Amino acid sequence: MTTPAPKNSTTQTIARLRDILGDRLSTAEAVRQQHGKDQTWNPGAPPDAVAFVQTTKEVQQIVSICADHSVPVIPYGTGTSLEGHFSAPYGGISIDLNGLNHILEVNSEDLDCRVEAGVTRKALNAHLRDQGLFFPIDPGADASLGGMTATRASGTNAVRYGTMKDNVLGVTAVMANGEVIRTGTRARKSSAGYDLTRLMVGSEGTLGVITEVALKLYGIPESIRAGVCTFPSVEACCKTTMQTIQLGIPIARIELVDVEHIKAFNSHSKLSLVEAPTLFLEFHGTEAGTREQTEMFAAIAEEHGGSNFSWASKEEDRTKLWQARHDAFWATKNLMPGKEPIVTDLCVPISRLAECVEESRKDLEASNIYAPMVGHVGDGNFHTIMFFDPADELEVKRVKAAYGRMIERALAMGGTCTGEHGVGSGKRAYLPREHGPALAYMQAVKRAFDPLNIMNPGKNVAI
Numbered sequence: 001m002t003t004p005a006p007k008n009s010t011t012q013t014i015a016r017l018r019d020i021l022g023d024r025l026s027t028a029e030a031v032r033q034q035h036g037k038d039q040t041w042n043p044g045a046p047p048d049a050v051a052f053v054q055t056t057k058e059v060q061q062i063v064s065i066c067a068d069h070s071v072p073v074i075p076y077g078t079g080t081s082l083e084g085h086f087s088a089p090y091g092g093i094s095i096d097l098n099g100l101n102h103i104l105e106v107n108s109e110d111l112d113c114r115v116e117a118g119v120t121r122k123a124l125n126a127h128l129r130d131q132g133l134f135f136p137i138d139p140g141a142d143a144s145l146g147g148m149t150a151t152r153a154s155g156t157n158a159v160r161y162g163t164m165k166d167n168v169l170g171v172t173a174v175m176a177n178g179e180v181i182r183t184g185t186r187a188r189k190s191s192a193g194y195d196l197t198r199l200m201v202g203s204e205g206t207l208g209v210i211t212e213v214a215l216k217l218y219g220i221p222e223s224i225r226a227g228v229c230t231f232p233s234v235e236a237c238c239k240t241t242m243q244t245i246q247l248g249i250p251i252a253r254i255e256l257v258d259v260e261h262i263k264a265f266n267s268h269s270k271l272s273l274v275e276a277p278t279l280f281l282e283f284h285g286t287e288a289g290t291r292e293q294t295e296m297f298a299a300i301a302e303e304h305g306g307s308n309f310s311w312a313s314k315e316e317d318r319t320k321l322w323q324a325r326h327d328a329f330w331a332t333k334n335l336m337p338g339k340e341p342i343v344t345d346l347c348v349p350i351s352r353l354a355e356c357v358e359e360s361r362k363d364l365e366a367s368n369i370y371a372p373m374v375g376h377v378g379d380g381n382f383h384t385i386m387f388f389d390p391a392d393e394l395e396v397k398r399v400k401a402a403y404g405r406m407i408e409r410a411l412a413m414g415g416t417c418t419g420e421h422g423v424g425s426g427k428r429a430y431l432p433r434e435h436g437p438a439l440a441y442m443q444a445v446k447r448a449f450d451p452l453n454i455m456n457p458g459k460n461v462a463i
Contacts, residue, residue, distance in 0.1 A: 009069040010048050010091060016065050017051060017093065024052040035076050035086060035094040039329075041340045041390075042084030042426045047074055047094035054099040056172060056180060056211040063209060064178030066093055072454050073176075075205040077147025078120065080139075082343050083424030085151065085204055089458045097146055100211055103127050111217045112169060112186055117146025117210050124215075133217045136161035139420065140326035146210045152202030154420035156325065159245070159378030160252040160284065161218065163420065165201045172212035173200055176450040184214060199445070204422055205456035207449045221284035225294055226253075226318040227311035229301050230276040234258055234361060234373065236304040237277050238354035241377045243300050245350055249293055251378060253282035253322075256357075260372035261328055268331035269324035274308050279377075280325050282318070325374070332372045332385050339387040342403055346410040347381040347419025356413055357382055360406050367402045381419035408433070423460045431461060 018025050026032070027049045037044025048071075053059050066073050072092025079086065088094060100116035103124060107113065108131050115124060122142045125134050137148060139155035147153075149171060154163040161167070170184020183196040200207060231237045237256050244251060257265070257278045265271050281297065283290040298309060312318050324331070333341060348356045357373070364371045364384065375382025384406070388399040407417045407430050417430040431439050442461040449455075453463060 010071055013065055013069045013071045013093065014049050017049070017062060020058065020061055021051055021053075024054075026050045026052070032094075034079070035074075035096065036088050038079065038081055038084060038086070039341075040082050040084075040426075041342045041388075042087065042424065044084070045087045045089045047072075047088035048091045050076075050094045050096055052096045052099055056100070056174065059095060059097075059174045059209050059211050060178050060180055062093060062095060063174050063176065066454055067176060067178060067452060070452050070454060072457050073205075073209065074456050075146075075150065075209045077118070077144035077150070078142065080141035080143045081147065081151055081424065082421045083418070083426035085422060085424040085456075085459060087425060087458075089425070092454070095209060097144065097209075097211070100146070104212065106131065106133075106217075107186070108133060108217075110186060111219070112214060113217055114212060114214045115145055116212055117144060117149075119145050121145060121148065128217065129220075132220050134220050135167070135215055136218055137164055137167055140328075145213050145215070149201055149210055149213050150204050151422040152420070154376065154379075154381065156253045156255055156282075156322070156376060158376055158381075158420075159254060160250060165198060167216045168197060168201050169214040169216060170197050171200050171210050171214070173208035173210045175208040176452065176455050181208070186214065202422065204424065204460045206446060206460045206462075207455060209455075223287045223290040223313070224252075224282065224284055224315075224318065225290040225311055225313050226280070226282040226321055227294070227309060228273065228278050228280055228321070229298075229306045229310075230274045230278050230308040231301070232277070232305040234277045235354050235358050236306070237279050238357050238377060240279065240301050240304045240306060242350050242353060243303075244297055245378060247296070247300070249296050250283075250285070251281065251293065251297070252284040253280065254378040255280040255325055256373070256375040256377045256382060257325065257328070258373040260370075261332060261374050264328070264331035264335055264372065265324045268327060268334060269320070271320075271324055276308075279306075280321065282322075328372075328374050329385065332387075336370070336387040338389070340390050342386045342388070342399060343421070344384045344386070344403065344406055345381060345419045345421045346406060346415060346417070347379070348410050348413045348415030350380045352413040352415070353377060353380045353382070356410060356415070359409060360384065363402060363405060367398055369399055369402055376419075379419075380415070425459055428460070428462060
């Protein structure tokens with residue numbers, strides 16, 4: 001069990017870091033609070049200081065000094081994670097990586113690039129647009145690519161392009177002893193040694209601080225068609241999705257949005273969508289290809305009661321549609337002022353999706369819990385946003401019980417407690433149930449990489 005570093009050790013650490021960083025080391029209360037609490041129910045805890053870094057060398061110096069005094073190190077990106085990843089329950093130094101914001105190289109012929117950890121996905125895609133390239137992983141928030149790597153992020157495009165684990169070629173990372181390592185090569189495959197890149201992707205800062213990322217890139221499709229289609233039920237949406245995937249239609253995005261979210265979208269984003277369970281869709285390819293894909297999808301949807309088809313090929317119309325989907329969290333949060341949200345991200349095999357969604361929906365209704373639902377249903381991943389009053393003990397108990405049942409239901413169906421948000425501090429309790437004896441081997445890796453347990457302690461496979 002990790003315990004807070006002795007007060008004098010923390011004081012000495014801060015003094016040494018101030019010599020290096022000057023006024024880029026902050027102990028201001030507001031700054032510390034900002035770097036210790038996310039937007040969800042997970043309890044926050046501020047670090048003792050926040051270091052605003054600009055180079056890998058500075059990160060190396062910080063980690064080395066923290067290791068000298070056994071002081072925790074907590075990496076911080078844009079602060080958009082949802083499972084308490086950057087809270088500091090044992091104090092320590094938060095390393096704010098937003099200053100590492102340079103695009104280091106783009107190799108257009110090989111479809112790859114290398115960026116510093118603080119570069120956001122939107123900044124990268126703006127840089128790539130004139131070269132006819134893009135990076136497809138889109139978790140909604142304008143997250144940093146280092147943070148997306150550390151949490152193994154996913155998003156709306158994952159059904160076609162995969163997740164971060166499929167698109168990271170290598171990382172540069174500062175390890176717990178202050179040593180800098182670089183994993184992977186620019187080759188698209190390798191059989192040389194253990195795959196440390198995949199180990200670092202999803203490690204949530206518990207093994208090292210990622211400072212650079214090498215990524216795969218893709219050509220911008222000739223044709224992009226987006227649209228919406230309404231259905232008589234959420235179950236019909238899921239069955240349509242399942243059949244679309246099973247028939248091999250190369251859909252880029254297929255997102256479930258329930259009635260409550262449609263209402264929130266119309267209010268928050270000033271849309272006029274039909275208030276019914278809806279699939280948001282996007283197809284990538286040639287003009288002929290996207291036309292054929294939309295026709296095939298329409299035929300499947302009609303079998304399940306799909307109607308009110310609306311297609312958009314203009315970029316501004318597509319952008320407005322997807323921005324509304326990305327704003328789902330805020331749109332529903334605005335409807336529930338004073339309430340705290342628990343955001344789930346269950347993922348199950350696609351064949352069990354309709355069953356899992358329907359059972360979860362019935363459970364939530366029976367429990368009298370307001371919980372709008374959306375999902376990246378093309379890969380079996382869906383979210384509910386359960387709202388509760390933190391001052392109402394009975395409501396808190398009821399919501400957390402339903403939350404636990406949803407996770408147990410997904411695990412029983414061969415799924416996972418977290419499809420994309422990560423473990424952080426919020427889902428640690430479910431890892432023994434999901435991984436069994438394998439969890440002990442993960443913890444052994446953590447001990448080997450971080451024997452002092454200073455790297456983001458209390459998160460993920462915490463020891």
